Amino acid sequence: MATMEGPSQSFVDEIIVCENVHKWFGEFEALRGLDLRVKPGEVIVIIGPSGSGKSTFIRCLNRLEEHQDGRIIIDGIELSHDLRNIQVVRREVGMVFQQFNLFPHLTVLDNITLAPINVRKWSRDHAEELAMTWLHRVGIPEQAAKFPGQLSGGQQQRVAIARTLTMQPKILLFDEPTSALDPEMISEVLDVMRDLARSGYTILAVTHEMGFAREVANRVIFMDAGKIVEENTPDDFFNNPKEERTKLFLSQILQH
Amino acid sequence: MKQEVSPQLQEDQKGPWWRVFLSFIFDVRVLGVLGQIGFILLVIIIAQTIGGNFSENASRLGESQFICRDGTFSYRCAYDFMDSESGFDIAETMIDYVNTDPYWTAFKVGLLNTLKLALLGVTLTTLIGIIAGIARLSDNWLVSKLALWYVELMRNTPLLIQIVFIYFGVVLALPALKEAIQPMGLPIFLSERGLNLPKLIFTSSASIWIAFLILGIIQFQVLWTSLGRREERTGQASNRVALGIISLVIVASIGWFTASAVSDTQGMLVTKGSRILDVGDLVKFTLRRAKVNHIDDIAALPEEEISAAAFQVCVLEDSSSEANLTRHLRGLKIPYNIHRTDRPDQATAKFADGTCEAFAASKSILAAERATLENLTGNIIISIKESPLVWSLPVLEGLNMVGGSKVRPEFTALLMALVLFYGGSIAEIVRAGILSVSKGQSEAARALGLSEGQRLQLVVMPQALRVIIPPLIGEFLSLSKDTSLGFAIGFPDMYAVSYTTMNQSGRVLQLFVLMMLVYMTISIVFSGVLNWYNERAKLVER
Numbered sequence: 001m002a003t004m005e006g007p008s009q010s011f012v013d014e015i016i017v018c019e020n021v022h023k024w025f026g027e028f029e030a031l032r033g034l035d036l037r038v039k040p041g042e043v044i045v046i047i048g049p050s051g052s053g054k055s056t057f058i059r060c061l062n063r064l065e066e067h068q069d070g071r072i073i074i075d076g077i078e079l080s081h082d083l084r085n086i087q088v089v090r091r092e093v094g095m096v097f098q099q100f101n102l103f104p105h106l107t108v109l110d111n112i113t114l115a116p117i118n119v120r121k122w123s124r125d126h127a128e129e130l131a132m133t134w135l136h137r138v139g140i141p142e143q144a145a146k147f148p149g150q151l152s153g154g155q156q157q158r159v160a161i162a163r164t165l166t167m168q169p170k171i172l173l174f175d176e177p178t179s180a181l182d183p184e185m186i187s188e189v190l191d192v193m194r195d196l197a198r199s200g201y202t203i204l205a206v207t208h209e210m211g212f213a214r215e216v217a218n219r220v221i222f223m224d225a226g227k228i229v230e231e232n233t234p235d236d237f238f239n240n241p242k243e244e245r246t247k248l249f250l251s252q253i254l255q256h
Numbered sequence: 257m258k259q260e261v262s263p264q265l266q267e268d269q270k271g272p273w274w275r276v277f278l279s280f281i282f283d284v285r286v287l288g289v290l291g292q293i294g295f296i297l298l299v300i301i302i303a304q305t306i307g308g309n310f311s312e313n314a315s316r317l318g319e320s321q322f323i324c325r326d327g328t329f330s331y332r333c334a335y336d337f338m339d340s341e342s343g344f345d346i347a348e349t350m351i352d353y354v355n356t357d358p359y360w361t362a363f364k365v366g367l368l369n370t371l372k373l374a375l376l377g378v379t380l381t382t383l384i385g386i387i388a389g390i391a392r393l394s395d396n397w398l399v400s401k402l403a404l405w406y407v408e409l410m411r412n413t414p415l416l417i418q419i420v421f422i423y424f425g426v427v428l429a430l431p432a433l434k435e436a437i438q439p440m441g442l443p444i445f446l447s448e449r450g451l452n453l454p455k456l457i458f459t460s461s462a463s464i465w466i467a468f469l470i471l472g473i474i475q476f477q478v479l480w481t482s483l484g485r486r487e488e489r490t491g492q493a494s495n496r497v498a499l500g501i502i503s504l505v506i507v508a509s510i511g512w513f514t515a516s517a518v519s520d521t522q523g524m525l526v527t528k529g530s531r532i533l534d535v536g537d538l539v540k541f542t543l544r545r546a547k548v549n550h551i552d553d554i555a556a557l558p559e560e561e562i563s564a565a566a567f568q569v570c571v572l573e574d575s576s577s578e579a580n581l582t583r584h585l586r587g588l589k590i591p592y593n594i595h596r597t598d599r600p601d602q603a604t605a606k607f608a609d610g611t612c613e614a615f616a617a618s619k620s621i622l623a624a625e626r627a628t629l630e631n632l633t634g635n636i637i638i639s640i641k642e643s644p645l646v647w648s649l650p651v652l653e654g655l656n657m658v659g660g661s662k663v664r665p666e667f668t669a670l671l672m673a674l675v676l677f678y679g680g681s682i683a684e685i686v687r688a689g690i691l692s693v694s695k696g697q698s699e700a701a702r703a704l705g706l707s708e709g710q711r712l713q714l715v716v717m718p719q720a721l722r723v724i725i726p727p728l729i730g731e732f733l734s735l736s737k738d739t740s741l742g743f744a745i746g747f748p749d750m751y752a753v754s755y756t757t758m759n760q761s762g763r764v765l766q767l768f769v770l771m772m773l774v775y776m777t778i779s780i781v782f783s784g785v786l787n788w789y790n791e792r793a794k795l796v797e798r
Contacts, residue, residue: 101699
């Protein structure tokens with residue numbers, strides 16, 4: 001049984017490989033040839049102006065969006081039209097959404113154990129045990145019997161994180177996890193994310209939390225108009241950006 | 257120091273009397289009370305107008321309408337006329353009914369027809385509606401467009417027109433009984449006379465088998481839950497579906513053979529001279545007469561020799577004995593010829609004059625009939641084993657179908673029209689319900705690795721149902737009330753029977769009150785059940 005201390009071991013050098021990924025929405029080209037290689041345990045923060053394709057890109061990684069050209073290989077499995085591959089990849093890749101997307105008709109505990117029982121085919125006892133461990137780790141074990149509608153936004157997002165992690169994924173995708181939260185709830189979610197980043201999960205996070213990026217990211221990626229404009233260490237990214245576009249963006253967001 | 261008072265309030269309190277009065281009237285609390293009083297007055301006035309009109313009419317009709325058996329008049333005797341003879345025939349009855357039965361029985365026949373139509377209609381409509389609703393959302397272009405056309409066609413034409421069209425244009429336009437449509441060679445006949453289906457008959461030994469079946473189901477349940485608990489505890493999947501079904505099948509088969517072996521109610525009257533002592537002897541009997549050595553050789557004989565060798569047997573019309581005996585005869589490959597009679601004595605007469613070589617019926621009937629025969633000892637009754645369930649298959653004989661169950665064209669057309677019409681409405685409700693569940697829910701389900709089926713079943717449908725159920729209640733209620741449109745094509749539902757009763761007896765008021773009560777009861781039951789479900793499915797929120 002995998003422990004909850006960290007993700008299960010991966011046996012590939014590069015857990016995410018993207019080569020020349022293209023994506024169109026009708027006439028509009030959302031992704032214009034992305035290349036990215038991620039090693040197991042790396043924490044990558046993706047930033048960029050709205051409409052730059054950040055969310056579209058990470059949604060391609062578990063095939064919530066379909067890329068139309070190029071290759072995406074997750075943990076040695078190529079995402080193609082083969083449904084079996086998609087199912088395997090989705091089991092290994094967890095995703096946390098901006099709008100939490102908890103299931104309102106199920107209790108917190110049932111939200112978390114739904115996929116482990118039905119997808120991983122674990123026993124209810126085992127799934128609930130692990131779910132409770134994760135609820136402890138995100139700090140809200142006392143909310144297990146409540147329904148999502150009874151929780152605050154920050155609590156809901158922490159449940160969503162516990163739900164994702166109980167599936168024991170190797171890769172975590174965060175799609176603007178704090179953007180829908182009140183300011184005083186952002187820190188409680190960021191604390192959990194920091195904790196996870198230090199536990200060895202491979203993380204790709206789209207976020208506007210520059211503090212988080214500075215503190216825990218191995219790499220920061222800046223995207224604009226469907227392309228990766230700059231890829232850098234957090235230090236260099238914030239202090240010595242190479243590209244003019246990055247400088248402009250940083251000057252705009254850091255003014256506020 | 258003086259307290260600040262708003263200028264408005266100052267004016268109100270100190271102004272002239274009409275200003276004080278106006279500010280009193282326009283106080284929201286006073287307005288609320290005044291509104292209530294006004295509404296109650298309105299209700300009383302309306303009730304008095306209607307009630308006065310009603311009692312005036314009732315007293316005018318009093319002498320003829322509320323007459324008691326002893327000749328006095330009383331409102332309590334309003335329904336006494338329902339005990340008198342109806343005098344009209346009803347084409348479709350689920351219970352025994354003849355035209356000498358009282359109006360009450362006729363009403364009951366109509367009510368049962370209405371209920372049958374409503375229950376079958378609601379079940380089939382839900383099925384069609386869910387399928388069409390999901391099809392509307394399909395990625396498959398043809399499937400979704402077909403569903404769209406179906407929905408638009410059904411919703412944009414009146415139900416009454418559809419009923420009449422399906423009756424005259426579809427069902428009555430079907431081929432004659434002789435050229436009946438027989439889908440895939442199954443014993444199902446669709447013709448202008450309606451639908452003929454195989455009928456499952458529960459015989460006298462069915463109760464033994466059903467007892468075994470219940471035992472098997474209990475065992476299945478126990479096995480299911482205990483295996484399920486173990487599965488949840490240990491996480492080891494056991495094949496409890498297969499295990500449960502196997503055990504159920506074993507118990508059910510033991511019950512089946514036990515019930516068949518102990519059954520002893522069916523028999524056959526034969527002459528001693530035929531040397532038939534049990535059903536198996538019929539083979540030897542037939543071989544002797546056909547002058548062949550093996551039963552398979554009979555099929556090779558010319559047509560007229562086969563019919564000459566055929567076993568002539570009398571049965572009663574619509575009896576399970578016929579279905580049971582012919583099952584045995586078909587199994588033994590014996591050619592046979594059935595003679596059906598309405599009454600036992602007619603069959604006995606045919607048996608006595610030699611038209612029939614045997615008379616198959618229940619043993620009690622046979623014993624009584626045997627006693628009437630002159631040559632008592634020359635005739636014996638042999639036992640025929642009977643399975644708990646016997647299929648009665650529809651067979652074309654001359655100009656009529658015999659055996660099986662008949663669904664009349666009026667019922668067929670009405671059911672088809674109701675199901676198709678309301679299926680269209682429910683499809684839209686189902687579609688709206690599914691669309692009401694946000695896209696994020698599906699994305700979260702997919703991201704967690706749930707399959708498409710699991711996503712629909714575990715995440716989307718439970719949430720969609722909360723939106724679907726309330727309007728669904730309305731559709732079910734409309735459907736059960738719209739069964740009364742069957743009047744247009746002569747289906748004897750409660751309304752049609754009541755209408756005839758009204759015409760004959762002149763008791764319009766009583767029958768309308770009765771009908772309204774029944775429709776109201778049906779509606780309350782339907783909405784009660786669904787409201788209970790809706791209450792349970794509600795989301796818990798802060």
